[in-house]
Amino acid sequence: MNSFLNWTSIFICFLMLLTMLRIVAGPTIIDRIMGANVIGTKTTVLLVIIGLIYGREDMFVDIALAYAMLNFIVTIGASRYFMHHKNVRNRGYGIRHRKADLEEQK
Amino acid sequence: MIWQFDIILLTLIVLCALFTISIKDLLGAAIMFGAYSFLMCLLWTEMGAVDVAFTEASVGAGVSTILFLAIVHRSTRRVKVRQRGRIFYKGLGLTASLMMGGLLFYASSDFPAWGDPLAPASNHVSPYYLLHTLADTAVPNVVTSVLADYRGFDTMFETSVILTAGLAVLIVLRLDGSRTGGPVRKMARPIAKGYEDTIIRFISRAMAPFLQLFALYVLAHGHHSPGGGFQGGVILGATFILLAISYDLQLVVQTFTEKTALILANIGLLIYSGTGALCLLLGHNFLDYAALAKIIPGATTVTARSDGIMMVEIGVALAVMSIIVIIYTNLVSDGTYEKGL
């Protein structure tokens, strides 16, 4: 069973890496919030899996629950931001600025 | 520790850190920093540092990100973009960090191999803690016993640092005296009009009591599993933050007023130092909980230490909870308590 759990965790990690691509690529800031939320939920699962691999799962479930809760609060807080700051542009900011963004800032 | 996992995670963390500092948007940077802390928490768990992971999950990933969101909400999202970068400063920063990195790389050849059980750090005092914690304090979680008993002084002053930080936030935000933080608006219904979203409100309101119960469980069960005063206090504070976000800041400020919070924070520190002073009065050293056996009925010196740890953890939790709430409510409303996130 342990090797199965190991492979499961590595596969989840790989998928988290792919989700990280969406966070990096954007294009809007809300896509990033969504990606962070997905990564947070999956980390909850990973924490329980790590607990089972260590063989001390009773110690890890509390962390997972606290983690899920804080992930929820952060997501709600981040989305509340847009209730106060409407009319943010469609296009989020990336690493490189697009030409239109630069002109808009001037 | 599981090394395959470790290498994937460490690489992921470096990529995440690089992206966090290069994104040209403060909200995005805050979100990325949250994801970075989430991965950090995973890393600590994987290295076996469960208590650190718990603290990172609640403090680093949760409350820090919320504080960043609060300041982005109060100030601006904008990061100035230049066609020409500040070459001088960038070069200076790059040189300094490369020099520091080079020196550390040079020094890293002397470090013990990773996971070496005979590393010097694991050989002087920590075996004593591991071997004697059950016999001395009857607390199986070594981190808790070291935190509150063997190194109790350290933790007491850490708690006072937290209190000082809360006071500093209050002072900094109201330095010119133009903001007094009150009077808080009085309303017939404590729930102000604002973001009317039934789903989020209902779920948050329904979950908050259970989460607070969970926080108390974390606080009380810190002897036997990861957790303790710091984590329980932060989770308690985070439930108030959840209510402040999903309802309205006024709800929290009116029910958990600044006065209450400051009094609770001071009571927390007072419980900690009072426990130490009680030991002094009973004829032992400061914070030597064995003295409590004289006043706790049916306690031996060993279980008295366990009870003393419980008392100081409660103090820590009170202080941390109040200070977290104070820092959040002040940062998000710019010290006025008028309108929050």
Add this chain to the structure above:
Amino acid sequence: MEALLIAKYNYWIYIIIMMIGLYAMLAKNNLVKKVIGMGIFQTGIIIFYVSVGAKKDGNIPIVEHATSGHQAINILDYTNPLPHVLMLTAIVVSVGTLGVALAIALRIYNRYQSLEEDEILEQIND
């Protein structure tokens, strides 16, 4: 190769993380970015401490209950708890310093309407 990589990899990573944090603190123009750099620098130090305390085949530092009496404890079975304690308090203190730093940044923004270092300097020098 594998042994060398595993033996020192975490040290390299903590150095790289600290370099990223230091660079952000020195070279970034935005105050909040500088604070984020400070956070990254702190986590680099925490990685160092925690990985120094890690032990191969070491379990989490919570002594298992024995059903009868105290069984002999083999210290090689448990991760070194001391760095965990130091870093736990460091993380909690870091949220306090973070709050103060952000409060100062907020004051600066309220006064100068900007979080950018050079714009603030321009206004101060005027």
Add this chain to the structure above:
Amino acid sequence: MTALIARLLMVAGLFFFFATTIGILRFPDFYSRMHAAGKGDTLSSLLLLSGLALVNLAGAPLTFDNILVSLKIMAILVFIFLASPTATHAIIDAGYASGIEPWQKPGTSKEGDDDLAV
């Protein structure tokens, strides 16, 4: 038997998470990506966690401690079942409030979608 069911549940969870990731990466606009993220993420977490609760039961003798741990995992499951859709709802709301326009298939007209335009 329990181990087999646990593995089946976990494999199903991994499949749904894989589908979620593909959806997040490949869908054309924010709303459809959010659709994949919200539904697939919740479902895969639920499947994985219930599988893990069974793994925990299957690996050791059925003691009170062991059942308690499985119940705690179920508590996480209930929490995620409540919290994840709420978070999805909040994010969608934020996207709508910030004026992200839904994706249109190239070539179709926008008429009849006036209520969505912000």
